[in-house]
Amino acid sequence: MDSFLRTWQDELKKTFTGKSDAPPDWALQLAEGDDPGYHLPGSAVWAVHGSMSPIVAGIRTLLMQSLHPGALAGVHEHSNFRDDPLGRLAHTIRWIFTVTYGSRDAADEASRRVRRLHEAVQGDYSDGRGAVRSYSANDPELASWVHLTFTDSFLAAHKIWGHAIPGGPDAYVREWAQAGRLMGVAGPPLTESEMRHQLDAWYASGELRVDERVAETVAFIRDAPLHPLLRPGYRVLFAGAVYSLEPRFREMLGLKVPRLGPFPLPVRFATTAVLGVVRLALGPKGPSELAARSRLRRLGLPGADLE
16 A cells, blocks of 8 residues: 555656656746745745646646637647657646746746747747648737636636635736746737636637647647556546636537436535645645745745744
8 A cells, every 4th residue: 555655656757747856947947046036935836836727727728728729720730749748737737837937037947948848839820710720839919719718727726725825816816827928929818807808808709729630639638648647636626627617618618517317416515535645645735845945034024934
């Protein structure tokens, strides 16, 4: 039994960081730097990203982003997500946590690194009306959709499975807008209402579409190539991501909340249980947050040792 639990815990750590025996080097390096960073302890961003809800939010984000044919074309034509999905996940987590917990210099450099990688992500796609359009991963419009789906997904998942957000949902949207600006987003939403308005505009625009490529992507996300020990829990988390989707987007994706005959299954409760187990395995605070607190203590910031 001890061997089983140790293997499960190792595979879980490897999934999120790429390493099972130690924190990744980039996380430890967040202790370096000479400024507090864009986000501080007690912020809405720390509250949301330091919880377990981002695990569900990440799945939800991928589902939402697949609805934009330009974003999906970039992933299919310029990404090795099929061969190394966990590697892609680890890179995404690195950027999120660096912007969340790192110094401003570290966050700026991490964003520049991603944008440099995006320079080669270009091509053509058919939009929702069937017209051929060009795409670029650094295009402000496409970056806006990616940022919007991220913000919406992380906020939606946290509302269901997280605790109170300091300053409320508007504070999270406003604070995380900085990440959007770092990635070239022009006019990221600053309130939850503005975020909803932008989502409504995208939905009504005809830009979003569903086709065989979307169905293939959804099937891949549903049955991600994880270690067999992680698959039962992941199936619950996927169901949680589907549960958290707005009905209109859930319908577009062809997804349904699991049911047993006429009765909906207790997805919300089951997801809470799985996230609780993951929290026990990973610990109450991740290496990125601990490294950030070390930097903040060195800089003499009040509150770095609280919580």
